[in-house]
Amino acid sequence: MLELLATADPGGTSLAQALLQQVANGIAKGSVYALIAVGYTMVYGVLQLINFAHGEVYMLGAYFSYYPAKWMGYTTDPEDPTFVPAKVPLYVVGFLFVCSMACCALLGMLIERFAYRPLRDSSRLAALITAIGVSLLLQNGGIMLFKADPRGFPTLVEQSSVDLGLVALTNTKIIIVVVAAVMMTGLHLFVQKTRPGAAMRACSFDMRTARLMGVNVDGTIGLTFAIGSIMAAVAGVLVAMDQPTIDPLMGLMAGLKAFVAAVLGGIGSIPGAALGGLLLGVTESVVGTFSTTYAEAVAFVLLILVLLVKPSGLLGKSGREKV
């Protein structure tokens, strides 16, 4: 520790500047947590179910764009060693995102239809255990199908450092932050301003009454899963673009962090998921300025302290309206 302090002597950059840079890093990291966290929070809002398979949807989101890219010839692991990977054009990048979003939306609805709907009237514990089961099934199925070895993801965007005045971020991280902000705002507007959004809020408020009022409850729950999965799919492709190797267990840690972010922000609240994600990302990064060894440990201690003071999370309500 003494030595650490000694070497902490700023070699060109001041501590304030380093901290600012870490806040920027943390916002990028937190944007990804937030995108995944909304999936946990929306499903919890409607069904009071913690969908542990959500991290795996994120993982599959990356694979659902990896394979189409590979089939179109954009790959880094060809059999021929002299092969030079082609540059991925922008319209293909767009197609990969859409493809991954569509596949994940379908997957999310299938998981709900076959794993959770039959158990909707059983105890919440049964559904929770099923969720863990689905998560393990997808992880191990992924290992079987895709092999455990991490795969190189094609370069969607050539990484470079962008100087933003006080801080510098890679272009991929800027894309992550912008895309996440647009998606989260869109989602918020959708839930607040549209009829399906109103149906979602109604279901989360009281599912039986909503049904009596003519809301298609099964359809609305399916839509909730689809939207959550779309957000996870986007997160999966964005992360694969920024950190271009993917493996079948990549959803494990990301899912856990996102779940923590959702709880921190107040599970059931969409703005809460965004706030929780950003806060977790920034805390981790800022603590990392002083010690990367204990960054996660310290970040989690802070979270526990927040939850001790405010057990329902930062923006969570103790009332029943959840979305």
Next chain:
Amino acid sequence: MRKALILAIAATALAFTAIGCKDKGNEAGGSGATEDTVKLGLFVSTTGEIATFGGDTKNGAELAVEEINKAGGIKGKTIDLRFYDTASKAEEAGNVATKLATQDKVLVAMGAVASGLSLAAAPVFEQNGVPMVSPSSTNPTVTQQGKNIFRICFLDDFQGGACAVFAYKELGKRKAAIIRNQDDAYSTGLADYFRLKFKALGGEIVADESYKKGTKEFASQITNVKAKEPDIIFLPCYYNDVALLSQQIRGQGIGDDVPMLGGDGWESANLIPNSKGALEGSYFGNHYSPEDPSEHVQAFVKGYKAKYNTAPSSLAALGYDVVYVVKKAIEDAGEFDRAKVRDALAALKDFKGVTGTFSIDENRDARKPISILKVQGDKFLPVKQIQPQDVK
């Protein structure tokens, strides 16, 4: 009826005793060898999580056995290689060791790759007086299990130190940053030995960052490293992490004038494609290089490619060398006797293998050079060999 039963039991017991006696006679004489074959054991994991390492080792060893048998065997006896898969499990390594030592009664056992498995097998061989030679277990405690346990690869302390010597003396670097995987003994071991040696030489460690297993985003670590303006970055990690780290290091704007450096964990056919050019001009220490122009290495590479249609990895090269080391020891011993072969292994001097010329030291470890390779295009080019005496 009862009498007959007792008689039968007595007879069986007698028969077992007789077999037991015969066994003892066999061991005292020339165990592991018959009239025209010599039994050698090989145990590595060809299934489970480290299957590729074991598979490569087995390929290398089998190529060597084939060559030796074609050329007339060891002192006129052909090698009877008894292979068992240890399935990446320590308990399986213990079972296999018992099988090799007591059922197959091999003269010498070769294995395992992973230190954890070697540690499980070593006590069994030690008890049974069977010499065991590990091709690639780098943990220092492996050969401390007993006087019958040997290895032919270098250790992590030497590897870390050699990287420091290369960075300081060959590249003239003075300010090193380290990014290590804090959950991995291999990574922290290399990092600690590099740190120690680099400082002892007069260099400065400007940053020493860690990350947790499974981390894919290193922005915090790299931000800290970049602020300290190092002139070299030491990455004692496995190739999957190195591929991501290197891209993010370059992506965050640390330029090509700051090379990266690492150990044998970098070696993989996936390293160059997955790092997408970010490692161009960086260096790592390895057991050997398939690009080594020496005749011996090229003959091995050619033979291996002909048999398996792929370039041999370090593990294949070590698997190949271990068989020849055993052959040399048996020839030096002059007879097919475990104790004599053990003594010959302990006295092995200046053995010329494809992984370098080496001797076995008083700790039953190999004293051998490390090859520093440079990443250039899609190749790993050998640039320098660091000798054990350069690091001491």
